[in-house]
Amino acid sequence: MKQAHCIYxxxxxxxxxxxxxxxxxxxxxxxxxxxxxxxEEALLCDPGGIEIFPAVFSALSAExxxxxxxxIFASHQDxxxxxxxxxxxxxxxxxxxxxxxxxxxFLPHFGGQDSTFVPIPDPGMTIRLDGxxxxxxxAHYLHSSGNFHLYDPKAKxxxxxxxxxxxxxxxxxxxxxxxxxRHIRHAEGFHKRWMGSDRAKRDWCExxxxxxxxxxxxxxxxxxxxxxxxxxxNWFAALEVGVLRS
Amino acid sequence: xxAPEPNLHGIAPRTGELARIVxxxxxxxxxxxxxxxxxxxxxxxIFLAKRAGNAALGFGVLSNELRRFAQDLTRHMASLREMxxxxxxxxxxxxxxxxxxxxLAAALKLSGDGxxxxxxxxxxxxxxxxxxxxxxxxLDLRLRAAVEETQQxxxxxxxxxxxxxxEAAYGGxxxxxxxxxxxxxxxxxxQIKRSLEVLxxxxxxxx
Numbered sequence: 001m002k003q004a005h006c007i008y009x010x011x012x013x014x015x016x017x018x019x020x021x022x023x024x025x026x027x028x029x030x031x032x033x034x035x036x037x038x039x040e041e042a043l044l045c046d047p048g049g050i051e052i053f054p055a056v057f058s059a060l061s062a063e064x065x066x067x068x069x070x071x072i073f074a075s076h077q078d079x080x081x082x083x084x085x086x087x088x089x090x091x092x093x094x095x096x097x098x099x100x101x102x103x104x105x106f107l108p109h110f111g112g113q114d115s116t117f118v119p120i121p122d123p124g125m126t127i128r129l130d131g132x133x134x135x136x137x138x139a140h141y142l143h144s145s146g147n148f149h150l151y152d153p154k155a156k157x158x159x160x161x162x163x164x165x166x167x168x169x170x171x172x173x174x175x176x177x178x179x180x181x182r183h184i185r186h187a188e189g190f191h192k193r194w195m196g197s198d199r200a201k202r203d204w205c206e207x208x209x210x211x212x213x214x215x216x217x218x219x220x221x222x223x224x225x226x227x228x229x230x231x232x233x234n235w236f237a238a239l240e241v242g243v244l245r246s
Numbered sequence: 247x248x249a250p251e252p253n254l255h256g257i258a259p260r261t262g263e264l265a266r267i268v269x270x271x272x273x274x275x276x277x278x279x280x281x282x283x284x285x286x287x288x289x290x291x292i293f294l295a296k297r298a299g300n301a302a303l304g305f306g307v308l309s310n311e312l313r314r315f316a317q318d319l320t321r322h323m324a325s326l327r328e329m330x331x332x333x334x335x336x337x338x339x340x341x342x343x344x345x346x347x348x349x350l351a352a353a354l355k356l357s358g359d360g361x362x363x364x365x366x367x368x369x370x371x372x373x374x375x376x377x378x379x380x381x382x383x384x385l386d387l388r389l390r391a392a393v394e395e396t397q398q399x400x401x402x403x404x405x406x407x408x409x410x411x412x413e414a415a416y417g418g419x420x421x422x423x424x425x426x427x428x429x430x431x432x433x434x435x436x437q438i439k440r441s442l443e444v445l446x447x448x449x450x451x452x453x
Contacts, residue, residue: 053349058356067363087353090346091367 039130075161076144086111102146141200166221288313298420
């Protein structure tokens, strides 16, 4: 059963990780959802698929008033990212969904109407959450052609979508990366196959290296913190991507 | 936790409704094809009556009427088809709404009592579902009324086919050929009647 873990708190500013669901069916890829709470508003990052909605909703409700949800940030268009959109809108019809302009006319197939979507332009944009400024950072072609990550300069957390993802064994439910060298083996195949552009990868690594990041929180697998963040960026920069077989 | 089962429960009866729409649509398609056949048969009958001359004047009039009947029937079936394609949209809406309501209910149940906004969300969902069900019932009523109207039209077609059989008896040397044509008419109309009976029994929603 999914649970929300508070991974950052500074007064009314919190990050919740709804991560590592050991009890979900094996045929569904495990996903992490993150909630940024600031003051009276909350933003849900990559809310996940339809099948896990009850588990995500109840985990979120246990830690945060769900009526405070002001928006959803969809890093890209995949079903494990955002196919639950209609259900979140069923609960709160005025939710805004921030996503790449590229998917503005695709995501309504999952739910929502024109007024639901806030298209993020290619260079990115600022997303305001009750006075807090979050940055939608371009991560195009990593892996989706219209892809964004979300940076919180106050908490120094980067939500990195599929970048940093690791397909961990079922018995590994660590919230944080414990041993980088062991962990990264579970990330290698994923990054080689899912990340299609070496040029986009290098550009992302350069830009992200300039940010102050205490935690890099991916949509699959464990969270990188402290020195493991830069370790990951360096590892990713050196990795050959766009490879059909390793 | 296994995959949330409750969402599957809400869907099962509605997939039955989609299957019913498919059956209705198939019957309509069969009738449309038969109506097209009657149209061609009536055209041939008109030519045959012309060749038979004065002996088949009455048969010629009836053939014209049968052709008009085939055209009216085609129009009726086109409007029935329009209704069923509209009902696909309504049934899909109900299916989606039920699925969402069931998954949301499972989520609220998991979250325990007193989740803020839960009551409003349930009320909104129930209202939307009720609205879509009303729309579907009204479509069902319209469809039934249209089928009944078409059945009356086909009764008239049956009368025309029987009269054509009588007129064929007066067709002199063409009598056998005219009789064959009128028998074909009667058979095809009987086939349409059977299809309409099946259609009349189908319901888009359970009573």
